[in-house]
Amino acid sequence: MAGILASIELPQPKRTSLSESVADTIAEAIATRIIVPGERIVEATLVEKLGVSRVPIREALKVLHAQGIISGVGHKGYRIAAFDPKVAQQVMEVRLSLEAFLLRDAIQNWRMGNGSPAVLDAAIEKMYASAKAGNAQSSLTADLEFHRSIRNAADNAIAGILWDTIARHVLIVSNLERFRDEDLSAIPHQHEAFRDWILAEIAKPETNATDVQKALEDHMFLIARKKNPGSQG
Structure with a gap:
């Protein structure tokens, strides 16, 4: 060869x-x-x-x-193309599956000292700045940057490539009312809470896959659950 x-x-x-x-x-x-x-x-x-x-x-x-x-x-x-609720739900479900693998691997890498979860803070600061400026587009890209940092930290080639493939879909559908808070100032606080959960998991000797899935669902479907208690989306 x-x-x-x-x-x-x-x-x-x-x-x-x-x-x-x-x-x-x-x-x-x-x-x-x-x-x-x-x-x-x-x-x-x-x-x-x-x-x-x-x-x-x-x-x-x-x-x-x-x-x-x-x-x-x-x-x-x-x-x-039309991004109706059905398409939006499908995108978010695929995203959830991929990010469960990526978050699991990112936490493990950070636990082992490979990189630092501090990379998440830069995106959160951009969310705060975007909220202060009332810039929804900047807030969206900072949100995606937060999750891309997890994707990169995971060092999972296959799941990472698949995540990259749907990143633009995620950017579009995550701004639908069902999946993202209209109050831009609430978004950095939501990501800080998720970051704090990640930091707590890193401090543990191991992470349960079910816990990862639940934390992601709580974070990604937060707004939908506020409007439809007992429902995922």
Whole structure:
């Protein structure tokens, strides 16, 4: 195998591309309802608003289409997909399953001294700053950053890749009224409570998988349970 690899040209690894950044920007705009489900995506408008060429815009739209975030056909135009309660629930359930593995592994790594849970504090500080500024979009991205820190600390390649695949879906559906507090000032407090639970688990000799699942459910479905006591979502 080494001889074969030495004789061929391999594509070079790519850093985060402009098209991925554009895709993230569009997803954030959908999440904060700047662009709403069903709305038509106009390529020329994106070029004007984002100040980038058509090439990364088209690449970003192809990525979002492949992920099911927009629908339609390129030459006929795209529209924002509908993120109805059923789709939102499915995304959150998949997220819960993945993050249970990631949180379990992150806690174990932190317990062993591999990295520090202090990385969670930076995202919480951004949530406080976002609340003070009344910036819902910044609060959303800080929320996702908090959970991405857990994903990174887990060092679980398979679960991590799958989490990355649905990260934009999570960003969008987590802002629905059913899953996220409308009061931006409440969000950092909720994440501090979750961080404190994590710190308490790290101090224990081992972590029970059932406890991890329950803590995640309490954190992720907090708002839904406030509105529908006895229900997960």
